[in-house]
Amino acid sequence: MLDQAISVAGLTEYIQTLLEDDHHLRQIWVVGEVSSANPHRSGMFFALQDPDSQAMINCVAWKSQLAKFATLPEKGEQVILLGSVKLYPGQGRYQLTAWQCFPAGEGLQALRYRQLKQRLETEGLFDPEVKQALPVHPQTIAVVTSTNAAAWGDIQRTLLSRYPGLDVLLSPAVVQGLQAPKSIVTAIARVVRDQRAEVLLLARGGGAAEDLACFNDETVVRAIATCPIPVITGIGHERDESLCDLVADYAAHTPTAAAAKVVPDLDELYDDHRDRVLWLQTTVRQRLRQEAEVIEELQARLSRVKPDRLLVQERQRLGWLRQSLIQQMRSRLSQAQQRQQLLQEKASSLDPAAVLQRGYAVMRAEGEIVRQAVDLPVGQEVEVQLGQGKIRAVVSEVLPE
Numbered sequence: 001m002l003d004q005a006i007s008v009a010g011l012t013e014y015i016q017t018l019l020e021d022d023h024h025l026r027q028i029w030v031v032g033e034v035s036s037a038n039p040h041r042s043g044m045f046f047a048l049q050d051p052d053s054q055a056m057i058n059c060v061a062w063k064s065q066l067a068k069f070a071t072l073p074e075k076g077e078q079v080i081l082l083g084s085v086k087l088y089p090g091q092g093r094y095q096l097t098a099w100q101c102f103p104a105g106e107g108l109q110a111l112r113y114r115q116l117k118q119r120l121e122t123e124g125l126f127d128p129e130v131k132q133a134l135p136v137h138p139q140t141i142a143v144v145t146s147t148n149a150a151a152w153g154d155i156q157r158t159l160l161s162r163y164p165g166l167d168v169l170l171s172p173a174v175v176q177g178l179q180a181p182k183s184i185v186t187a188i189a190r191v192v193r194d195q196r197a198e199v200l201l202l203a204r205g206g207g208a209a210e211d212l213a214c215f216n217d218e219t220v221v222r223a224i225a226t227c228p229i230p231v232i233t234g235i236g237h238e239r240d241e242s243l244c245d246l247v248a249d250y251a252a253h254t255p256t257a258a259a260a261k262v263v264p265d266l267d268e269l270y271d272d273h274r275d276r277v278l279w280l281q282t283t284v285r286q287r288l289r290q291e292a293e294v295i296e297e298l299q300a301r302l303s304r305v306k307p308d309r310l311l312v313q314e315r316q317r318l319g320w321l322r323q324s325l326i327q328q329m330r331s332r333l334s335q336a337q338q339r340q341q342l343l344q345e346k347a348s349s350l351d352p353a354a355v356l357q358r359g360y361a362v363m364r365a366e367g368e369i370v371r372q373a374v375d376l377p378v379g380q381e382v383e384v385q386l387g388q389g390k391i392r393a394v395v396s397e398v399l400p401e
Contacts, residue, residue, distance in 0.1 A: 009089065016087040019094060025085040030057070030096060031104050032081075034073045046073045048081065048096070058095040059083070069101040078104040113216055117243060120218070125225045131249045132230040134262065135198045140167040141262055142197035144187040147172045151205040151234070151255035158259035163266055169197055175204040180214035185223045192228060200227060201262055202244065203234040203255035215242035224248055234258025361386050373398050 006014075019025055032048035035056065043062040049055070059073075059081065066072065073079055083098040124130065141159075145152050147170065159166055173187035174180045184202070191200050202224070204212070214220060215235050221243045224231045233248040234255035245251035252258035362385040363370040370376060380395045 008092075012087070012089045012092055016089060019085050019087050022085075027082070027084060028096075030081045030083070032057075032079070034075050034077050034079060037073045037075050044073065048079070058093070059098050060095055061098040061101070065099055068099075071101055071103045073101055080104045113243075116216070116218060117246070120221060120243065120247070125221065126246045130225075134230050134232065134250055136264070138166070138198040138263060140169065140196050141199050141201060142169040142171055142191040142194070143201045143203065144171045144173050144184060144191065145201075145203045145255070146175045149175065149203075149205055151203045154205075154254075154256045155201065155203060155234075155259040158256050159263060162260060163263040166263060167196075169194065175214065176207070176211050177214070181217035181220050184214065184217075184220050188223045188227060197229060199262055200229055200231045201234065201258055202231060202248070203258055204236065205255060206236045212236050212242060215244040218243075220244060221247050232258050232262050 030048060032050055035047045035049040037044060037046040041063075043060060043064075043066060046059050046061075048057050048059050061069065061073070071077075071079065080102045081096060081098045082100040083096045085094055086097050087094040120126065143152070143155055145155070152170070156168070159168060169191070171187040171190045174183035188200065188202075191197050204215070212235065215233075224233075224244055224247050230249040232250040232252060233242075233245050234252040234257055235242055235245060236254075241251075250258075250261060252261050364383045364385070365376060365380055370382065376382065376395045376398060378395055378397060382393055382395060384391045384393060
């Protein structure tokens with residue numbers, strides 16, 4: 001028996017050869033649920049488990065490969081791995097070296113949903129600033145849904161009970177399956193061409209995720225984004241949210257809620273109108289009461305004031321002001337006359353003619369006034385102006401001072 005026994009290393013090497021030489025195990029796809037994930041500086045170590053059994057395989061993704069993964073392994077996520085089976089002799093165990101990781105089943109759909117959502121959000125299709133306001137009292141609305149869907153009946157009943165007389169246009173569409181996206185886009189375009197509707201309601205009742213997949217289709221989302229009239233969605237149940245809900249101008253949780261949002265409740269309008277009438281009546285009565293109180297106060301003040309007596313007092317005050325004004329004018333006139341007399345007396349004292357009247361004379365030689373005797377030569381003819389008249393004379397002698 002000892003001759004037939006092999007060493008542990010030999011057995012391990014034999015198993016390693018079997019595993020690594022098998023062309024099926026050199027490149028293999030494995031699907032399973034991530035039961036644990038431990039990041040490491042050299043990469044990530046995680047375990048993949050079959051949820052229907054206890055089977056499990058250890059996996060490793062080296063750091064150089066992680067950047068290429070479509071999705072990183074996370075505990076509880078369903079993934080599809082591409083890799084090769086390796087055996088490590090030191091520990092005598094095998095593991096899967098992963099080259100690529102994809103989400104599996106719903107995980108793949110979720111990845112596509114997130115990628116499309118991120119791209120559309122980057123373009124600004126979900127921004128609140130681009131959303132249109134819903135009309136307050138629309139007269140014509142368009143509904144895009146299936147004629148056989150329960151949602152169409154719910155919408156009709158809700159609109160009839162809340163806002164009778166509303167013009168409702170149905171633009172039928174397939175709202176489930178592969179043909180649904182194209183059918184919905186066509187129905188929206190039909191409403192736009194018709195040009196009668198003031199708002200568009202896109203609706204479908206609840207269902208499985210795959211039933212509502214058409215409302216995450218990019219063509220449908222862009223048709224809503226470019227619709228010239230406001231769009232309100234009522235898709236699925238309260239827990240459901242689609243890309244159409246995000247791009248719509250308003251998103252309701254259900255078709256019934258969307259129909260209730262698109263039009264006001266007529267009973268509520270009646271109640272609001274009645275409340276406004278009551279408020280107006282109350283306000284008018286209150287204002288009239290306030291104005292009556294003001295009038296009464298003014299009348300009371302008027303009776304206390306006695307206008308006749310005030311008129312007499314005003315006449316007396318005006319008389320006093322008149323008398324004071326007259327006195328002031330007389331005083332200023334007297335002052336002006338006195339000042340005028342003083343100025344006249346001063347002017348008279350400075351008048352040359354007055355000086356001449358006192359016996360003085362003005363002598364001119366050749367038209368110039370003579371101020372010094374030495375300026376006149378003997379024989380010079382001069383003109384002498386007296387107080388009354390003028391004389392001509394000839395200088396016979398210039399006397400010393």
